[in-house]
Amino acid sequence: MLARELAGSGVTVNTLHPATYMNTTMVRQSGVTPASSVDEGADAILKLSIGSELKGKKWGSISTANARPGPDAQAYDPDAGKKLGALSMKLTGMSAKEDVPS
Numbered sequence: 001m002l003a004r005e006l007a008g009s010g011v012t013v014n015t016l017h018p019a020t021y022m023n024t025t026m027v028r029q030s031g032v033t034p035a036s037s038v039d040e041g042a043d044a045i046l047k048l049s050i051g052s053e054l055k056g057k058k059w060g061s062i063s064t065a066n067a068r069p070g071p072d073a074q075a076y077d078p079d080a081g082k083k084l085g086a087l088s089m090k091l092t093g094m095s096a097k098e099d100v101p102s
Contacts, residue, residue: 004081015075016048 003013019036021027027034047053074080089095 002085004078014048016044019044 006013019038019041021032021035022038022041023034023036024038
């Protein structure tokens with residue numbers, strides 16, 4: 001949804017899931033055995049935010065430090081995107097357009 005709204009602006013929009021069940025307090029307290037390290041999550045974040053190999057590429061979704069396309073088909077569903085956008089605005093107390101910097 002955000003990628004469509006910013007089309008033609010020169011801004012590339014991607015999402016990131018840094019790692020699965022990183023070894024964090026929240027994961028450990030939930031009783032889940034960590035499957036990824038915090039370093040792996042940090043590497044994924046850095047790769048997406050400052051890595052030159054992804055610059056300008058439209059991956060859609062990045063998962064772990066090994067960047068690869070792979071979002072669920074629902075990620076491309078315009079109706080689901082609108083619902084998620086509206087819910088996000090409601091939960092953050094923002095209104096659609098007026099709080100988005102241009």
